[in-house]
Amino acid sequence: MIHGRIDRAGSRHLRWALGQMVMACQRSRRGPGVAVGDWVRAKQKRMSIKGKARCAAARKLAESIWRLFHYGECFDPTRPFGSRVA
Numbered sequence: 001m002i003h004g005r006i007d008r009a010g011s012r013h014l015r016w017a018l019g020q021m022v023m024a025c026q027r028s029r030r031g032p033g034v035a036v037g038d039w040v041r042a043k044q045k046r047m048s049i050k051g052k053a054r055c056a057a058a059r060k061l062a063e064s065i066w067r068l069f070h071y072g073e074c075f076d077p078t079r080p081f082g083s084r085v086a
Contacts, residue, residue: 015058019055022036022057022058026041038082039081040054
């Protein structure tokens, strides 16, 4: 697996919105956001830089949204992050 630096390509507004979504999921206590928050916290424990875990989660959310529009799949944030729903 190749690990490169995080670049700032693309819309800064979209990057900001995805980052806000991840932080909101980290604060959530019930619903599908809990799975995202749990995944980010577990990833942060394993990584030295906390922002990398948030960036990875934002990318996963962006891919889920892309799949919603491209394939017409139902949006389910628990799918890429695990199946825990409280």
